[in-house]
């Protein structure tokens with residue numbers, strides 16, 4: 001009997017480093033994988049409580065930026081009560097147990113890292129994606145006080161023991177090499 005997940009790839013990086021972009025590419029190359037966004041339940045519960053449009057909140061637009069600060073504060077309060085709440089809820093919401101490979105596209109806090117490593121020992125590959133300031137700005141990054149100076153953006157900066165680290169500044173060959181490496185790790189776990 002096989003128990004899902006067989007492999008979890010957790011992606012971490014600053015805003016506009018390319019986490020979503022890379023998650024989608026990995027997802028496309030690994031059959032039976034699912035993308036899990038830890039922020040999905042935060043957005044769902046928060047948008048419902050405020051009567052806001054969930055689809056707009058999940059998109060990469062100005063709407064997301066407008067409400068991000070308020071939502072972060074609400075999320076922090078929830079996390080203080082139960083640090084694994086959003087990870088567990090995201091997994092349940094997306095029926096994670098039906099999928100052998102999980103791609104977690106928005107690992108942001110040490111409690112999230114600890115949740116996955118403690119709950120699924122030996123099945124987690126943690127990836128740190130970096131990008132130059134120039135590349136991030138070209139992709140639309142603008143520093144926002146209350147967002148870029150909070151734990152949700154900087155909480156993993158001191159972590160050293162990433163399983164894989166790479167630069168995503170637009171070098172397609174380099175990116176493809178790293179995608180191939182991660183895909184192989186997943187396939188070998190099946």
Ligand SMILES: Nc1ncnc2c1ncn2[C@@H]1O[C@H](COP(=O)(O)OP(=O)(O)OP(=O)(O)O)[C@@H](O)[C@H]1O
Pocket residue numbers: 013014015016017018019020021022060139168169170171175
């Ligand atoms: N290697 C790349 N080549 C081309 N475009 C890229 C690359 N990496 C990222 N992008 C583009 O840059 C933009 C930002 O990337 P993405 O949304 O994946 O960042 P993110 O780290 O998930 O950001 P956030 O934390 O703000 O959600 C997107 O439009 C994406 O398509």
